[in-house]
Amino acid sequence: MDFSLSPELRALRDKTRRFIAEQVIPLESDPRQSHHGPDESLRRELVARARAAGLLTPHASREMGGLGLSHVEKAVVFEEAGYSRLGPTALNIHAPDEGNIHLMEEVATPAQKERWLRPQVAGELRSCFAMTEPSPGAGADPSMLQATAVRDGGDYVINGRKWFITGADGADYAIVMARMEDGSATMFLTDMDRPGIVLERNMDAMDACFTGGHGVLRFENLRVPAADVLGEIGKGFRYAQVRLAPARLTHCMRWLGQARRAHDTALDYVRKRHAFGKPLVEHEGVGFMVADNDMDLHTARLHIWHTAWLLDQGEKCNFESSRAKVVCSEAEWRVVDRSVQMLGGQGVTGETPVMRIFTDMRAFRIYDGPSEVHRWSMARKLAHLSEKAEAELLREGGAA
Structure with a gap:
């Protein structure tokens, strides 16, 4: 392996380091924060600053509006962003959005990318990933998945309960994992304002750096059109x-x-x-x-x-x-x-x-x-x- 950094990557690292020191760390004492992370107004201000600096969503593809960083390049830039607890939020590389952006780039249809991914890369909306469940449901063992999805005409009807869902409060859309009738699992995309999605509560957690905190979600006959299946049925x-x-x-x-x-x-x-x-x-x-x-x-x-x-x-x-x-x-x-x-x-x-x-x-x-x-x-x-x-x-x- 060659451990040297290209001149371009060194410049990007130094640019990110200056941005965090000058534009982000001064906001760490901003009152627009709670036990459930920075609020939406602070998030939008941080995102606006990163956008102006040309550092927003650097891991996303150039086609979607990002910088198209490789994994090694991400390692360098993400470390610099992480120097402040608000840095990942500013660069739009915080969990769970960073992982969801990667998944959507790999699996989503062109229509789904335009509807959810492109505005997310632009920092205009947030997402959550709903897989973890209370006992006896899925946790470290995802095969214990309890939430169900049943086909009903042109829709799938989802029922179940999820918790430790990072960013659920205030998220614009969710990726929901549910078990099919044959025992396989499928991922579904849904706007969070659809009928049938209930945010029961935000959990009291040790950490306070994730926007939206960690929520408990309940799905009650949530109807998701077949067009909003993420990827293929059964490949969740x-x-x-x-x-x-x-x-x-x-x-x-x-x-x-x-x-x-x-x-x-x-x-x-x-x-x-x-x-x-x-x-x-x-x-x-x-x-x-x-x-x-x-x-x-x-x-x-x-x-x-x-x-x-x-x-x-x-x-x-x-x-x-x-x-x-x-x-x-x-x-x-x-x-x-x-x-x-x-x-x-x-x-x-x-x-x-x-x-x-x-x-x-x-x-x-x-x-x-x-x-x-x-x-x-x-x-x-x-x-x-x-x-x-x-x-x-x-x-x-x-x-x-």
Whole structure:
């Protein structure tokens, strides 16, 4: 691999870094925020600033109005955007919209793209992805899907309940996963103002960085025209993988920016704060934490760049994205946790951005698959590969 960045990518990285520092970080104290994320007026102001800077929705195709970034290019730009908790919202690369934009580009019909995707790329509307359900429904195991879709004339009628639906409050459209009568799954597109969609409540969550928070949705005889099926009937689980593998990685990219922000804040503090006759950083215990942070940040970045490079080669990367998600979520979390420790009392108050990063990031080890589920999945694949290699050796031995 060539780890050098092209002059164009370095320029885009630096442009994004300046934009975040000058246009976004000053708005972090804006009162138009709540426990459910920035409100719509703040989101629109951030989007307008990114649009004026030529940085809006950089991952979308040029045909749709984006910059058409590759996965490796996204890794560089998304990290810079993630340096502020509002950066992903400004660039229109926040979850779940970033993953939904990718999925729509891959699967949606031309008519669906014009109706939903193009205005979304322009920052004019938001979306949500409705798959996770209360027990006994789908969570880390999507095969437990309970919501149903039944054909009725030219429509499909959807019934079910979803929760932890990021961005549901205020979303303009949803991608809904439902089980068909034959047991397969299908994705459906629906405007959120259709009869039959009920936002029961917003959940009280640790994080407060996602626009619209996390909602509980109920579908009561929601009628969706057959023309609004996303992709083909029965291929919902396959499309979920199209969306989830790259989306896991973009989470890693954005949170790497937040982890770097926490580290930079803590390092600046321990260089200047004195105790017991010298700067804190010169005390071995603190200095070790600074070094460990650097190692974790570098390890996370290498996993991101490598997996992004594989995606750019056309690999599916289900295994690699699981590995990166576990490594990055845990490494970046350690960085933030150490940063809190180095900051002492300031780390557990709003005097610095680190406390907010800490509470926002904790969920990263759970959503898009808990670390334990990814480890379990990886172990199964590794065992299968080992068995396959052993069988191949036996065949070669027999042939000899």
